[in-house]
Amino acid sequence: MQTQWLSSLKTEDPQAGYELAIKMARMGVKYTQPKDEVRQKLRPVYEQDANSLIASSQVIAINFQTVAMANNYWS
Amino acid sequence: MQTQWLSSLKTEDPQAGYELAIKMARMGVKYTQPKDEVRQKLRPVYEQDANSLIASSQVIAINFQTVAMANNYWS
Amino acid sequence: MQTQWLSSLKTEDPQAGYELAIKMARMGVKYTQPKDEVRQKLRPVYEQDANSLIASSQVIAINFQTVAMANNYWS
Amino acid sequence: MQTQWLSSLKTEDPQAGYELAIKMARMGVKYTQPKDEVRQKLRPVYEQDANSLIASSQVIAINFQTVAMANNYWS
Amino acid sequence: MQTQWLSSLKTEDPQAGYELAIKMARMGVKYTQPKDEVRQKLRPVYEQDANSLIASSQVIAINFQTVAMANNYWS
């Protein structure tokens, strides 16, 4: 059980929406591996692996699709 | 055959929707590998593999797209 | 050529829709590798591989998006 | 340049739509590797690799999303 | 900076749309690796790798979703 972290998908502008998408991507990892010390240990590995970085960008992109639609693309 | 676990896609708020998306991602694994003892054995492997964690976050993101749309983005 | 297996995307409730998505994911494998004995041989491999299980859950999630939309999210 | 193979996304029913999605997935491979003899040589490899089969099912699932929407989910 | 290559997503029919999706997939590679001689060197590698071919077909499928929607599925 997490504390409250996602009360709304609405953001002020696209960049704040993109940053929410990053948060969502990270929370997906955190729910799967809740131990902070394990995630800290893994960070230097994937942060230096180009394919992990591309994969991370992909998860952000998928979450951003959801956030953008929720905000009607900030039109 | 599973017992009832997904009677509705509606949730109270985005976070509950995100947590339903996690449940759905896990059930996809459970249907494919129904044996609890095998999944227990695999858990320490993927929970310490950065790429598995990123991949898990991606499956959650895809399921969350569905849940969010079902809830009209909690608008 | 397969016998009839997908006459409708409509299901009674979300869980039946999720189970149809699993069926669709499996049929994608079956069309690509029609030989039962080969698929049987591969099963113990991917059923014990965490990354294969996560990937399977992802294919289910993508198919479930389609089924859920076809059912107007069972609203 | 290919001969005509995709004149319409409309199909009679969901299963025919799924089979069109398979065709589209295969054509994506064929456009990228046009030589029949190379594709023939690769077939026994990926047809016996569980992860390749799951990946193939995923490409079919993505194409099926498009076909299903084009057919208004055969409602 | 590329010369003009994508002035419209509209195409005459689904097959032309599929071929535009292939073009888009290739341009994604070209923007990331602009040097022709490097891409030429990589081609014989991925063209003989079943998993690379399946991955290529997947990128085409994702781009085709966009093109198909832009053309209202050529209805």
Place this chain on the structure above:
Amino acid sequence: MQTQWLSSLKTEDPQAGYELAIKMARMGVKYTQPKDEVRQKLRPVYEQDANSLIASSQVIAINFQTVAMANNYWS
């Protein structure tokens, strides 16, 4: 915290939209690995790896879906 880089999803035409999608894909990497010198070091690796290039094109394709919808497909 990044400086302002995404104030709008609107672009003049599809190609500018595609180039915005590339920018978004790169920013996903940059947020995950903010150190310029590390990203510079990784570049020659993934730029010469066909599968990394295909994966990059896929992230662009996903972001382009969002940008294209935000622009109503530049119709």
